Amino acid sequence: MKVLLYGPIAERGREFLHDHFGDRIEISGTLASNPAEEQAARFAEAEVIVAVRFDASEPPAPQARLIQLPNSGLDAVDLTAVPEGCVVCNSFEHEIGISEYVMSAILQGIVDLPGRDAKFRAGDWSDSPRLMGPFRPELAGRTIATVGYGNIGRAVAKRAQAFGMTVHAVTRRPRAFDPPPDWLGSIDELDEMLPGADYVLICCPEEPSTIGLIDARRLALMKPEAVLLNVARGSIVDEDALFQALSQRRIGGAVIDVWYHYADVGNEDVKPSRHAFEQLDNVVMTPHCCGWTEGLMPRRFAIVADNIERLMANKPFLHQVHPEV
DSSP, rough: EEEEEEEEHHHHHHHHHHHHHHGSSSEEEOOOTTOHHHHHHHHHSSEEEEEEOBOOOOOOOOTOOEEEESSOOOOOOGGGGGGGTTEEOOOOOOOHHHHHHHHHHHHHHHHOOOHHHHHHEEEEEETGGTTOOOOOOOOOTTEEEOOOOHHHHHHHHHHHHHHHEEEEEEESOOOOOOOOOEEEEEGGGGGHGGGGOOOEOOOOOOOOTTTOOOOHHHHHHSSSTEEEESSOOGBBBBBHHHHHHTTTTTSSEEEEEOOOOOOBBBBBBOOOOSSSSGTTTTEOOOOOOHHHHHHHTHHHHHHHHHHHHHHTTTOOOOEESOOOO
């Protein structure tokens, strides 16, 4: 079976797939920047394409039976361009790293170890109970509201509940979940959920119905001290409204890992937003790295390998997104 690794992220799985399959598959690779003739030849013979992106600009792939994403998001995949009879599957496994990132960001705001360390190194004992220092906040008893309750939302809920937090969630299809949130509603009940949250976590998919979902009106529903965390896609939160809410301190702060503009290889001098979020002291900014952990690719390529095995054995796929099942 001929497997094409298309792009640098897919290429990271070459060694794993070689070790797993040996000579049962033939692995090739190409990049979007490679000569068109080379790309065309690779696509023409591929039965499996492992790629983050796929659209009508790719060369014809008449033999393709499986397009396997080594990631979860479908925003770089045009399903109308998928060859007839070809299945598209994605993979998750980023929820472990993302949930650790979320809890780390929340705990930093509560405990502030670096700040306390810096003060004490400078000889400042003012945080000590011996000097009747101020009490710090506790995480237990606070409420985190997740917009979306898929893999990421549930992973965060599991960790948040371990800290004694209350978890509220809205989702497109409310049903029995593990772990169950303390309150669960449909996405239509988002406005009811926001006012009671100390933390609002955006972890829903980007699709037409969620673009601009968190707009000025909904930001105004949040507590003045509430913190918004976005680990989904930048477009879900209105760019202008978020900057205004933060710069005017109408919400307590934000932790932002996903953006409105992105750098790429050879084009690294890119501002993530048209607004100067970097100048705001109530914002924590990171470059879409919240799930980029050392365990991510081994777990994801184990799923890639599993789905190739399933293709060989004519068994149902894991995480099939097209055609819908």
